[in-house]
Amino acid sequence: MMFRTAELGQKISKSEFREKVPVLRQELLEAQRKVRELAKFPVIIVFAGVNGAGKGEIINLLNAWMDPRWLVTHAYDLPSDEETERPEFWRFWRDLPATGRIGLFLSSWYSRPVLDRVHNQIAEAEFNNLLEKILKFEKALTDDGTLILKFWMHLSKKEQKKRLKELEKDELTRWRVKEVDWDNWRLYEKFEEAAERVIMKTSTGKSPWCIVEGSDRNFRSLTVGTIIRDEINKHLEKFERVGKVGHEAPAEDKTVETTASDTITQLKSTTVLDVMDMTLALTKKDYNKALRAWQAKLNELQRNALKKKLSTIILFEGPDASGKGGAVRRLTAAIDARHYQVIPIAAPTEEERAHHYLWRFWRHIPRAGRITIFDRSWYGRVLVERVEKLATEDQWRRAYAEINDFEQMLTDSGIVLIKFWMHVTKEEQYKRFKLREETPHKQWKLTDEDWRNREKWDDYVTAVNDIVEHTSTRVAPWDLIEGNDKRHARVKVIKTVCDRMEVALKGMAPSSDE
């Protein structure tokens, strides 16, 4: 789910690529020269991800683009005798680049945990432990000043199949595709799940993962090259600014700073919101029929959930006038009032302000078998607070991990967590605002602030793309709802809730008739 932002079909044309590459190569060489001359820190670049997404190719490209004398590439096969007789990380430590050098690592320390998890060789707890070891290893290095960049090269399942077929067709590349690649392709979902966990757990401020869409060769090459150039230059600046002696890391810089994912965003022309089909609609007749059926279903599921003590949390985010309230009412109409709570999130109370921002949400976690519906939620931190600069950059960047931890505690305890982004186009929103202005009983709904928020539309779009990239996980995915047609939106919402509850209830105790 987290990879949705890397399945948008991003492309860079041949002409744009030809125009940009010579400049980029020059700048990469220059960055590499500076790293070598300053000789205060090494650079580690890790490539991992889906087979066929261009990991090996990009390493060849970097070797061609940069000065190969100061570039070392390390790929890891099964450990040798020498290596198996030592602790696992021995070979990685041995291969670490010295200060001033750049090391390219293919899969490396991420390879075994992912493969072992995919092939069920290790349980989840053990998987987490392995990832924690990696975290500590990387932390020891970054604390010491090392720059670590990590690229996750992504392809959708369909794209991967296409890519493997292409490689097989060409006589020159056929050797690259082995039976094991197809075996792994069949395990795509398991890979994706493990990859999601890896990225969530090992993306830290100092060594974040950059997820790169791998389907277009030009796009991925330019993206990776650009990020490497920018991150090396930023790291050099930090050292120059502090004028440190020795290869100690400069003190943490808490001021605003663009990150690798900002660079990706700049290169991107498309976001997850752009690929939604906003024309989806239902006739009144179809709507009435579907709504009635799904409401009956929801009522039944909720009574069942109560019996089985399955709790559900549903949250709504989306622009003003996107129809969140209306969708909430169609849900609650189907549930016994004793069994749900709607929590509208407005400005925090004084008591709430005196606590951590997550505290107010912890308070409203439902009792067993109940439903809590949040109309706006903890995502305020990374949406309105980010865009309106009510939270510092450091605060909202940190919030992704905090939110993931929070949501994992919820889902680990068995709660079904459903997250809706109710979307409308900018034009549709304008129409609705105008209608509100003209309709006396709806005027109260429209404030000056709504018009002001509209001016920051693009900032919100970027923020939404980022929350999907950072917080859409398999257990707590984002559901993007096409909201231009209210009827379509309401039915899709209630259907989604039913589907998720049904799956969870089945998981609890399969009944005999299934």
Next chain:
Amino acid sequence: MMFRTAELGQKISKSEFREKVPVLRQELLEAQRKVRELAKFPVIIVFAGVNGAGKGEIINLLNAWMDPRWLVTHAYDLPSDEETERPEFWRFWRDLPATGRIGLFLSSWYSRPVLDRVHNQIAEAEFNNLLEKILKFEKALTDDGTLILKFWMHLSKKEQKKRLKELEKDELTRWRVKEVDWDNWRLYEKFEEAAERVIMKTSTGKSPWCIVEGSDRNFRSLTVGTIIRDEINKHLEKFERVGKVGHEAPAEDKTVETTASDTITQLKSTTVLDVMDMTLALTKKDYNKALRAWQAKLNELQRNALKKKLSTIILFEGPDASGKGGAVRRLTAAIDARHYQVIPIAAPTEEERAHHYLWRFWRHIPRAGRITIFDRSWYGRVLVERVEKLATEDQWRRAYAEINDFEQMLTDSGIVLIKFWMHVTKEEQYKRFKLREETPHKQWKLTDEDWRNREKWDDYVTAVNDIVEHTSTRVAPWDLIEGNDKRHARVKVIKTVCDRMEVALKGMAPSSDE
């Protein structure tokens, strides 16, 4: 093992206590007042540790010493219905103090992981996962500005027994001792092991554990009170210095700063080195006999280790002229030269300086079945580099965790890790220096630097006490060797190596005759 520094019999006399307490109370009240008036952050104080070490009593004391209106105490029993229906951390989030308040937490989120581990309800990987959840929880709070202090109240097994007996004898306190307390006492070693892991994994720069010796009431009360006062004042200063608005944590302060354990050190009169019996000695006859027997044993064990692929790492630290070299030679004399390597650690080479400081040690990890002996080691970072200020405070403080991670990788991969601190008294060292000056063929061994190091004797003693507190674990304990008598020292070293190897070999494949 890590608790050795809290088993020194520290005491504070009644008169000293009476003199100091009124001042401390005044200062605690003042600190509390400032926290309340600034109202920028909450304070969380966690008490955990051995039963009978005074956890409950100290909470009563703090309630008496401070203004109880702004102090909330939370103790946790089995979860209520309300609580079991929510994620585990719900009740802790609910109870978090607001900004300006101080919350005292008894065991709290540490209780279940430790008990479940001790009673074998969870495996080690799961235990680590629970600790990681705690880490994230505490990080979210400290990142937000919360001050978290954690006290581990310690008693040795013997002291705990004594304490429980005392409580039982007194009619007024008999109710405090339940059968479960004795059950737990019988599991003391398992508790200690779990506690060691908890402290190692959850002591971070922002929320460290303070291990407090709990056997003397006056000592523990004064220690805890003093640390609370100092840490609150330091935290207040940070906020005042930055003059921050909102309850955001001030940017990390990387400059030198005393920590809670420094405060403990100041209160202490005794270190682990002070309680060593430096009079231990062997006659020449006993020595010859013992040495010969242990060397034969070591030779046999090493041949066995080679067969079973059991690797061993032995490291020596200690003052100049403490007899490290002599002890190494008595070990190597018993082993086939093909199967061991002695690595003397001097100033790093240029290549080594261009890498992380641990890199040079990773290189020398033995192949399967071999022994590597380090004459001085990675502890240089927290000994000579600390005392001589060759490493920044930030670097050497961070090194404890890095070293623990490194050593855990070694022991996890099956390596036997033996760490010797060869100790001599300052007087004995003087005698040996003088002898070297006077003996022509030993003069090369004595340099001006040796005399200079001697001047920093007390700094080294503090550093040694700290390494034992931070890095002596059950799997990689420190062995302190009384080195005033070289014969005693050499035999104790070789015997320790034999014992550790024998245990490890038995663990691998119990032979039929045992």
